[in-house]
Amino acid sequence: MNPNTIKEKGQGSIKIIAYSITYLFIFLSLIPLVWMISSSLKDASSIQAYPPKWLPTIPHAIQVQIDYTGQESKDAEFYEKDAMKATWYPWASNIRDSIGEVVIRGMKDGKLIYTAKTSGPSFLYGRTLVVPTTLFNDNLMNVKLPVIQANKLSTFQWFGDHGEIANELENSKELISTHFRDFYATSKYVSGKVQSIEEKPRFWSIFDSYLILDKVTKAASSNGSGFTHYFLNSVIVTLGSIVSQLLFGGLAGYALSFLIHNKKLNLVLVMFFLATLMIPDIALLIPLYLTMTQLNLIDTLWAIILPHTAWGIVIFLFKGFFDQLPRELIQAARVDGASEFRTFYQIVIPMSIPIFTVVSVLTFLPVWNEFLWPLVVAKSPANWTITVALNNLQYQGGSISENMLMASGVISMIPLLIVFITCQKFIEKGVAFTGVKG
Structure with a gap:
């Protein structure tokens, strides 16, 4: 022991207690900050969940393949309305599910005739404009399609007879896919036949609340x-x-x-x-x-x-x-x-x-x-x-x-x-x- 070093009795214990109390207060002061950051990445239903969830749920991307084989050929507007029904109606009915994106692929005679894509931020912004309630009907989309087009809430790409032969999607059996499948089975809003539904995690969709914040506040x-x-x-x-x-x-x-x-x-x-x-x-x-x-x-x-x-x-x-x-x-x-x-x-x-x-x-x-x-x-x-x-x-x-x-x-x-x-x-x-x- 160094003779020039003088230590008071209990000095080490006081230091341990002082550091412990300091770190405890730092930890407690960070809890609201961590909760705020975590909640900003959650969907609306996860924030209200009980018991509380600290980690956000990773949203999923849903791909739905609809077959129109055997049906009379229609114009692009008909298929766009059908794609919007297949997107907005089941999404609004399952609003509590963590969905980051919905993609509809229309098929006829084995060829891809259209694709329609709707992102999570667009749905969060447009839900009150397009589907404020879960009371749907066949004529609703006739009124709402111009709203979707004017606000660019969904993208629709029409291929018609020039579409390529597309592979079948992997039919998922996860929760959100099951909800979508049940909706299509119990409703007749979609003209085509739903062949398969694929579900995959979409990590970056946890930032949807940041991406849509300016647009939503501007509308409000x-x-x-x-x-x-x-x-x-x-x-x-x-x-x-x-x-x-x-x-x-x-x-x-x-x-x-x-x-x-x-x-x-x-x-x-x-x-x-x-x-x-x-x-x-x-x-x-x-x-x-x-x-x-x-x-x-x-x-x-x-x-x-x-x-x-x-x-x-x-x-x-x-x-x-x-x-x-x-x-x-x-x-x-x-x-x-x-x-x-x-x-x-x-x-x-x-x-x-x-x-x-x-x-x-x-x-x-x-x-x-x-x-x-x-x-x-x-x-x-x-x-x-x-x-x-x-x-x-x-x-x-x-x-x-x-x-x-x-x-x-x-x-x-x-x-x-x-x-x-x-x-x-x-x-x-x-x-x-x-x-x-x-």
């Missing part, structure tokens, strides 16, 4: 704004707030550190900026709203950005960091005839990247997650940020399912993770230079 919106539009609004608001904080906060911190030499005045100004932290945000809600009303900025993105142009804590952090910079460089720049703006731009900013990063992150987090203020001033959906949109999506009823809500939550969280991962080193360095202890 009163003005046609989709999830991408709300996401871009949040990006614009957040970037505008960060730029204004860096510009005005940086200049104010520079002025307090290098331009105001009266110590009493400097102290009074610093205390004034710190005093603004004591004012609750909710107390400023009405004054800010009245101010934006007088400026005719209500229901604009500017109304969301302007209250975030300069925070007292940001000015304080900039001043704390600038106080650590060598005064000799600033004096040398002034002797060489550099203006204050040039000194700030060419000397102070390059040496202050860590604090600029810290301020960017400190601004990004609350502005990106802000809900109340955008909800108050952004009245129309065109100016909603992602937080306001998420709140509205949960009241859209059947058009927005739970897995789409979870997917929207995961997407909104991705910028936060990117910021933390990429800026962690600069945050630690910047906080160390500001003199702020934590």
Whole structure:
């Protein structure tokens, strides 16, 4: 044993307990995140399953082969309607099954006369348009086929007499295939004879809720704004707030550190900026709203950005960091005839990247997650940020399912993770230079 090493009694036990508690809290805090990501990959029925399922069910692709041999030849529109009946009716009847794609292959005299394909995202989007209920009839597809064609919900490729000889499909006996087979056997909506149904896993279909999210939210919106539009609004608001904080906060911190030499005045100004932290945000809600009303900025993105142009804590952090910079460089720049703006731009900013990063992150987090203020001033959906949109999506009823809500939550969280991962080193360095202890 090294004689210079002194260990207190029980030190090892305390360390084990401390690490165990830390890892336990990390594990518990990750449970909601894991559940949200997992639920975004599930189908709507799996989310509501009891007992709860942590892993998503892999969707399956269904291929149905229909034979028209012996029947009178019809035009392409007749077969397209028949293919849509063979796709949308059984899929809607078995909506709780995890289906990623349905492909219908029409055969006649051993030749392939058409193929029709419908993907999971298209069905999720078009179900309320085409088959809002499970009450079907022969004439329904006469009305719904133009809807399917206009929205490009299904693809139909017609070969006619030029089709190639196609091999028989492998007749699957799995659950979804059985459900489809039972539907065809008990209904007479499909004119052709169902020969075989093949079922295979389709892994990438677990991401269908992400692929269809923008289209569904755009259809549910009163003005046609989709999830991408709300996401871009949040990006614009957040970037505008960060730029204004860096510009005005940086200049104010520079002025307090290098331009105001009266110590009493400097102290009074610093205390004034710190005093603004004591004012609750909710107390400023009405004054800010009245101010934006007088400026005719209500229901604009500017109304969301302007209250975030300069925070007292940001000015304080900039001043704390600038106080650590060598005064000799600033004096040398002034002797060489550099203006204050040039000194700030060419000397102070390059040496202050860590604090600029810290301020960017400190601004990004609350502005990106802000809900109340955008909800108050952004009245129309065109100016909603992602937080306001998420709140509205949960009241859209059947058009927005739970897995789409979870997917929207995961997407909104991705910028936060990117910021933390990429800026962690600069945050630690910047906080160390500001003199702020934590």
